[in-house]
Amino acid sequence: MQINKERNWELYYQANEMLWDHGEASPGLVDFLSSSCNKMPLGRALVPGCGRGHDARELAIAGWDVTGLDIAPSSIPMAKQLSTNKGLNIDFQLGDYLTKKPTFQFDLIFEHTLFCAINPNRREDYIQATKKWLKPNGKYLAINYIITDDDGEPPFSTSAEELDIKFQPSFNLIKRWIPRSFENRTGKELMNFWSLK
Ligand SMILES: C[S@@+](CC[C@H](N)C(=O)[O-])C[C@H]1O[C@@H](n2cnc3c(N)ncnc32)[C@H](O)[C@@H]1O
Numbered sequence: 001m002q003i004n005k006e007r008n009w010e011l012y013y014q015a016n017e018m019l020w021d022h023g024e025a026s027p028g029l030v031d032f033l034s035s036s037c038n039k040m041p042l043g044r045a046l047v048p049g050c051g052r053g054h055d056a057r058e059l060a061i062a063g064w065d066v067t068g069l070d071i072a073p074s075s076i077p078m079a080k081q082l083s084t085n086k087g088l089n090i091d092f093q094l095g096d097y098l099t100k101k102p103t104f105q106f107d108l109i110f111e112h113t114l115f116c117a118i119n120p121n122r123r124e125d126y127i128q129a130t131k132k133w134l135k136p137n138g139k140y141l142a143i144n145y146i147i148t149d150d151d152g153e154p155p156f157s158t159s160a161e162e163l164d165i166k167f168q169p170s171f172n173l174i175k176r177w178i179p180r181s182f183e184n185r186t187g188k189e190l191m192n193f194w195s196l197k
Contacts, residue, residue: 006119007154013074021051025058026112028143028179028191033062043107046133048097049114053079053090059110060088067091069100097133098125105135116145116155123166131170131196140171140194143179147188160190170197 012018032038042063047056050068052075060066060083068079068090079092093103097114109130118126130140150157160176167173171194179191 007117009070009072009117010074013072013078018051020113021054022182023054025054026143026179027181028189029055029058029110029112029141031180032141032191033058040108040139044104045108045110046106047110048129048133049111049117050079050092051075053082053092055110055112056090056092057083057086057088059108060090064108067093067104067106069093069095069097071096098122098129102133106133106138107135108139108141109133110141112143113145113155115142116147116158118154118156120156120158127166127170134196136196138196139174140192140196142192142194144190144192145185145188146190163190163192167192167194171195172197 043065045059045064045066047053047059047066047068050056050070053068056066056068056079070076070079070092071094073094076092076094079090083090083092098118115123115126134140144158144163145155146159147155147157148159164173174193174195176190176192179189181189
């Protein structure tokens with residue numbers, strides 16, 4: 001039996017070993033924000049599992065009022081410092097996306113490499129949390145890591161079929177596409193844009 005391991009993310013920040021962190025925003029998000037097809041009105045955006053905040057800053061530069069949330073205490077001062085360096089005012093909060101009581105409901109949630117970071121036995125909690133953090137009719141934009149196998153630790157595997165089964169009861173799929181990716185993730189990512197029913 002495969003045992004899915006919980007990861008202590010804080011240790012990676014303390015050791016300065018954020019191998020997932022490319023030092024810049026996700027290419028898929030950059031393209032989405034610059035696309036003329038993206039006619040979403042601006043509002044408040046949440047980036048759960050924001051890490052050092054590259055995606056949060058990209059959204060803020062695009063005009064969104066952004067909150068970043070992460071469970072690892074050391075990620076928060078790093079995200080704040082990088083944002084201050086760029087003259088950006090972003091609300092970074094420490095907390096568990098799955099259990100924290102939302103302080104506000106958001107127009108948009110953007111996530112990259114959080115769903116795949118969370119133990120698969122908590123995916124229903126993830127969906128309930130996403131519903132809780134969104135305004136009615138709010139939008140959920142995710143870059144999902146589509147891999148069929150994992151070794152019992154993050155990134156955990158998923159498929160488009162699983163996403164449909166889990167999200168479609170509560171969300172309408174607006175659009176799905178293969179995004180531009182960091183080189184080491186090319187062909188492994190799928191971008192999903194959903195609207196809360
Ligand atoms: C693989 S990293 C990705 C970080 C960032 N999204 C990026 O792409 O650079 C996963 C992040 O999710 C955070 N995380 C894991 N579980 C979380 C939870 N339940 N609530 C909030 N953040 C969480 C970790 O601390 C870590 O920063």
